Amino acid sequence: xxxxxxxxxxxxxxxxxxxxxxxxxxxxxxxxxxxxxxxxxxxxxxxxxxxxxxxxxxxxxxxxxxxxxxxxxxxxxxxxxxxxxxxxxxxxxxxxxxxxxxxxxxxxxxxxxxxxxxxxxxxxxxxxxxxxxxxxxxxxxxxxxxxxxxxxxxxxxxxxxxxxxxxxxxxxxxxxxxxxxxxxxxxxxxxxxxxxxxxxxxxxxxxxxxxxxxxxxxxxxxxxxxxxxxxxxxxxxxxxxxxxxxxxxxxxxxxxxxx
Amino acid sequence: xxxxxxxxxxxxxxxxxxxxxxxxxxxxxxxxxxxxxxxxxxxxxxxxxxxxxxxxxxxxxxxxxxxxxxxxxxxxxxxxxxxxxxxxxxxxxxxxxxxxxxxxxxxxxxxxxxxxxxxxxxxxxxxxxxxxxxxxxxxxxxxxxxxxxxxxxxxxxxxxxxxxxxxxxxxxxxxxxxxxxxxxxxxxxxxxxxxxxxxxxxxxxxxxxxxxxxxxxxxxxxxxxxxxxxxxxxxxxxxxxxxxxxxxxxxxxxxxxxxxxxxxxxxxxxxxxxxxxxxxxxxxxxxxxxxxxxxxxxxxxxxxxxxxxxxxxxxxxxx
Numbered sequence: 313x314x315x316x317x318x319x320x321x322x323x324x325x326x327x328x329x330x331x332x333x334x335x336x337x338x339x340x341x342x343x344x345x346x347x348x349x350x351x352x353x354x355x356x357x358x359x360x361x362x363x364x365x366x367x368x369x370x371x372x373x374x375x376x377x378x379x380x381x382x383x384x385x386x387x388x389x390x391x392x393x394x395x396x397x398x399x400x401x402x403x404x405x406x407x408x409x410x411x412x413x414x415x416x417x418x419x420x421x422x423x424x425x426x427x428x429x430x431x432x433x434x435x436x437x438x439x440x441x442x443x444x445x446x447x448x449x450x451x452x453x454x455x456x457x458x459x460x461x462x463x464x465x466x467x468x469x470x471x472x473x474x475x476x477x478x479x480x481x482x483x484x485x486x487x488x489x490x491x492x493x494x495x496x497x498x499x500x501x502x503x504x505x506x507x508x509x510x511x512x513x514x515x516x517x518x519x520x521x522x523x524x525x526x527x528x529x530x531x532x533x534x535x536x537x538x539x540x541x542x543x544x545x546x547x548x549x550x551x552x553x554x555x556x557x558x559x560x561x562x563x564x565x566x567x568x569x570x571x
Numbered sequence: 572x573x574x575x576x577x578x579x580x581x582x583x584x585x586x587x588x589x590x591x592x593x594x595x596x597x598x599x600x601x602x603x604x605x606x607x608x609x610x611x612x613x614x615x616x617x618x619x620x621x622x623x624x625x626x627x628x629x630x631x632x633x634x635x636x637x638x639x640x641x642x643x644x645x646x647x648x649x650x651x652x653x654x655x656x657x658x659x660x661x662x663x664x665x666x667x668x669x670x671x672x673x674x675x676x677x678x679x680x681x682x683x684x685x686x687x688x689x690x691x692x693x694x695x696x697x698x699x700x701x702x703x704x705x706x707x708x709x710x711x712x713x714x715x716x717x718x719x720x721x722x723x724x725x726x727x728x729x730x731x732x733x734x735x736x737x738x739x740x741x742x743x744x745x746x747x748x749x750x751x752x753x754x755x756x757x758x759x760x761x762x763x764x765x766x767x768x769x770x771x772x773x774x775x776x777x778x779x780x781x782x783x784x785x786x787x788x789x790x791x792x793x794x795x796x797x798x799x800x801x802x803x804x805x806x807x808x809x810x811x812x813x814x815x816x817x818x819x820x821x822x823x824x825x826x827x828x829x830x831x832x833x834x835x836x837x838x839x840x841x842x843x844x845x846x847x848x849x850x851x852x853x854x855x856x857x858x859x860x861x862x863x864x865x866x867x868x869x870x871x872x873x874x875x876x877x878x879x880x881x882x883x884x885x886x887x888x889x890x
Contacts, residue, residue: 314678321675325664332663332704400659403625404720408676409648570627 318414319421322405326392326422330429337426340388344381344434348374349441351500358501365502365531371446374438375455375526376499379519381434382427382459383494386466387486389423393474394482406569416562420467427463431456443530447539451529454544458526461551462519466490468558475565493519521550574637575600576728576759577622581631583783584617591617593783594631599761599776604754606774606791607763608868610880614783615763616656619732622761623653636728649677652721653730654714662706666697666716669705670723677724691719695749711742718749729753731762735769747773767868767880777868779875786875791868798866798874800836802826803847806860807833815856822847837863 525547636650
């Protein structure tokens with residue numbers, strides 16, 4: 313049984329639904345654009361804070377918009393799984409002899425394609441609004457890597473919750489957890505301007521490392537994070553560890569669906 | 572070792588205190604259509620979900636197509652086809668796309684996939700609708716597509732969970748014919764239903780499940796025979812009524828019937844009808860109408876459970 317063929321056909325199903333169910337895709341695209349534009353416009357003065365990593369607010373908030381969009385695209389896979397469980401379609405998939413891994417990786421691949429599309433569109437709009445990639449192509453690649461990594465983590469988490477709850481009760485936890493993880497990180501301001509418990513939580517929050525990775529090509533050339541090995545490496549480790557844990561969680565809960 | 576395609580031994584599934592399936596023993600033989608009959612909530616679907624690897628048993632064992640449903644779940648999946656209740660199909664996909672998806676997930680080679688899909692679509696009469704989204708299909712079309720999907724890998728054992736629920740009579744007959752055809756081709760079929768007629772028409776053997784337990788099992792004709800003798804109904808002219816009653820009483824116990832009709836529980840069944848007619852003729856009684864009513868599966872069900880399946884919504888729920 314070829315896992316790659318199964319992954320491919322399940323990903324195709326997911327990608328095809330972008331065209332067939334645009335009402336599900338366009339809000340997911342509009343949200344990061346909205347976040348980027350509104351945050352960059354509202355908090356334009358944030359760059360005046362001494363030591364702020366960039367002199368353009370859009371350089372700071374474009375990655376945040378993309379990260380929020382990627383995280384929600386990831387957990388959105390949980391919503392799709394809930395719909396398939398409720399309609400019985402997931403039983404059809406589970407009754408096939410294909411590997412359980414492909415039942416997770418197939419839809420995940422479809423989600424990653426959506427994330428690439430969303431990231432590309434937001435980057436184009438961001439550049440049109442004045443964003444500047446100080447890190448060039450490498451900086452852009454880091455942003456894509458962070459987006460794909462965060463959506464993978466979100467997807468594993470969303471799928472695992474979908475398999476536990478099997479209905480929309482899981483949806484509220486998915487959304488709340490994404491908001492908490494994102495806003496208890498360096499989403500709005502860098503770590504060095506945070507204080508107290510928020511600083512402590514943000515420092516240990518893996519989302520902070522992933523956001524650093526996303527921003528390494530957008531901060532000023534003079535900033536310590538600019539294409540720095542530490543920022544890139546820290547983000548990749550966070551993605552690998554958290555991605556592995558969340559996909560493991562999803563697989564474990566999928567296998568427990570029969571219990 | 573027993574080589575029957577479906578064997579369950581003391582198979583049970585509990586949800587907390589609820590014993591949805593309470594230790595059933597079941598054997599479905601090669602080439603049979605086996606009917607699993609019971610009202611909603613009796614445990615039919617739970618039993619099927621265990622046999623198709625979707626649900627782990629709380630206790631007991633089951634082997635399907637020669638493989639253990641827990642320890643060899645993948646092997647079981649490779650050898651069974653399943654059409655569950657409510658035709659679980661993604662409405663955004665077309666018939667062709669669903670068949671392709673199913674074929675890939677069963678590991679069917681790309682060069683054989685299209686041929687097999689066309690063959691199945693033709694078989695279930697959906698060739699013209701193959702490229703339409705399933706959301707535009709009628710209930711009957713969805714059931715037929717569901718059946719086609721379950722056959723993509725030519726399974727040895729086919730599970731049909733209430734395949735005709737909600738279908739119009741014409742669609743129901745079409746599906747029954749297809750099930751018979753598959754069975755003639757060698758597929759063993761396990762069919763759950765709450766329709767007595769469906770079980771009677773299709774099944775070689777049936778099991779009646781109630782409150783998670785199998786309460787009767789056997790050939791429909793044998794089960795009906797266990798309920799009692801068939802009723803012979805006769806209409807004669809009014810002046811011959813008493814004489815006819817006297818004759819009939821020699822063949823069994825008289826039974827209450829509608830006014831103007833005489834009824835007798837015919838000991839020995841249909842074979843004795845000719846004998847009754849001869850006896851009436853010898854007594855110069857002219858028979859205007861004669862009818863032999865066999866006990867129905869509902870009679871069997873009522874005898875086994877204490878209530879009738881027709882209108883079983885009022886039946887006590889599973890423990």
